[in-house]
Amino acid sequence: MKIVADLHVHSRFAMACSEAINPKSMAETAKEKGINVLGTGDILHPEWLKEVEKNTVSEGNGLYALKGSDNKTAFVPSVEVSTIFEGRDKGIKKIHNCILLPSLESAKELSERLSKYGSMNSDGRPQLQISAAHLVDIAKEVDKKAFIFPAHLWTPYFGALGAMSGFDSIKEAYEDREKDIRAYESGLSSDPKMNWRISELDKYTLISNSDMHSLANMGRETNVLDLEELSYDSIIKAIVDRDAERFKLTVEYYPEEGKYHYDGHRECGYSVNPEENKSTVCKVCGKKLVIGVLHRVDDLADRPVGYVPKVHIPYIHSVPLIEVISYAKKKTRYTQEVKTLYSKLIERFGDEMDVLTKAKISDISEIAGEEIAECIDNVRNDRIKIRPGYSGVFGELDLLGREPEPKSRANQQKSMKDFFSG
Ligand SMILES: [Zn+2]
Ligand SMILES: [Zn+2]
Structure with a gap:
């Protein structure tokens, strides 16, 4: 499946x-x-936890479904x-960590346990x-199935390996709990190809998520798995094992767009492009x-640009459909036309993944016009340009070659066509 x-x-x-984010709209x-x-996001927040509890039912496999609905989305408690x-060097460290849990009961207990380290309500x-290591300690104590991973590893302020975090390895950041x-x-802002340059990261599975703050951004990065049966345990196992039969690929935002x-x-x-000038x-x-x-x-890399490790999960780049339409129409994503x-x-096509990866370009053109169809074809074949993002400014897409300057993306990795055909 x-x-x-x-x-x-x-x-x-x-x-x-x-x-607008609530269980039903999600x-x-x-x-x-x-x-x-x-x-679910934010599952340690008492009010949100109550809302999720009220609006979902346990599927008995560590996942939850919307109550009284035929919507099949499986929610996993997450935060x-x-x-x-204070780090070993006495500097103040701030890092973001994600936690997955197999039940709302564990979420409630973890929320209570962590409340002595700060407000769960605000x-x-x-x-x-609390240190990242101690957080892992407590989460594992509450539920041994708790799954913790560093969020957006490289972002400058809160990524465990970001420029301001002060850690040069996951081991440094999580100390003796790194084993978990x-x-x-x-x-x-990074994709697998960039991460493959660091040999220390070979032992961890790279995963990709949207970190959405609005519904439109849901799924801008995802993980594609192939499971015999759907459960919390089978998802975690697929991530940990990195078995090519189970963990098929990650869908990545173009890192330049980050x-x-x-x-x-x-x-x-x-x-400034650090490849040209590291000022x-x-x-x-x-x-x-x-x-x-x-x-x-590049500072932490011990391998050259373009290095591909023997064991790795493939990936594709994608652009969220709403961004494609907004670009083609030269209108913001909030306009009615978009x-x-x-x-x-x-x-017409079922879901966004199908529009972006499977639908026939000529069919897309018929429904939404030639420009949108051409944009999608260009994304599928990695024929796009991007003015890279920096210092909190998102990168700018050029899907139709409207602007002369942005850096062109050569075919640097497999394109969507290699994974989705028909
Ligand atoms: Zn974060
Ligand atoms: Zn300045």
């Missing part, structure tokens, strides 16, 4: 998240996007926790005064640059 899983999302109880959006397994602690992504870390999240790919200084609109100061104002993911990966075209395509 093919499963598309997005395991790191947020509810409306996390800071800067859309008010399940409906997941169906549209072709996602079968979805994190992102921000840990703030932010769906609790900020706790079996996976990491690549984050939007908002921390290049180095830069947002206020001055200044960005750390803004050329405009002289202040320190925010060191992006490309730079940071929303209507999105709905028409979903209605």
Whole structure:
């Protein structure tokens, strides 16, 4: 059974998240996007936990389904926790960690246990005064099936290996509890090819999730699994084992589109490609640059660009359909025209994954017009350009070659066509 899983999302109880996120709207959006397994997000937040409890039923396999509905989306209790602690070098460390749990009962217990380290009520992504290692300790004590992994590993401020975090390895960040870390999240600004340059990461499974703060961003990165039966245990096993028969591929945002790919200084609109110049100061104002993911990966890399490890999970790049339509129509994703075209395509082809990977280009053209069809064909064949993101500014897509300057993407990895045909 093919499963598309997005395991790191947020509810409306996390800071800067859309008010429209609730269990029902999440399940409906997941169906549209072709996602079968979805994190609940923010499950340690008491109010959200109650809401999830009230609106879902246990499937008896560690997963939950919407109550009184034929929607089949399977929810897995999940949360992102921000840990703030003093490192061995006495510097203050802040890193983000994701936790998956096999039951809402365990979530309730973990929420209670962690409440002495910070407020569980104020932010769906609790900020706790606790070391990452101690967090793993407690989560494992509450439920030995708890699955913890570093969130968006490379982002400058809160990624365990980000430029500001001060850790150079997962072992350093999680100390003696590193033995319980079996996976990491690549984050939007890096893709597998970048991560393969670090031999230390070979022992962990790279996974990809959306970290959505609004429904539209659900599934912008996902994991595609092939499971005999769907359960919490089988999902975790597929991740830990990295068996090619079970863990098929990850769907990745183009790393250049992520908002921390290049180095830069947002206020001055200044960005720089670290492959050309590893300067750390803004050329405009002289202040320190925010060191992006490309730079940071290169600093820690012990392998050349382009290295491919023997054991690895394949991946494809994709662009969310709403972004494709918005680009083609030169209108924001919030306009009625963009929303209507999105709905028409979903209605015709079933779900977003099918539109992006399987639908015939000529059929797409008939429903949504030539430009959108051409954009999708270009994404499938990796024929697009991107002006890379930096310092919190998202990268800009050029799907139709409208602009002359952005850096062209050569065919650097397998394209969608290699995985989805017909
Ligand atoms: Zn985070
Ligand atoms: Zn500046």
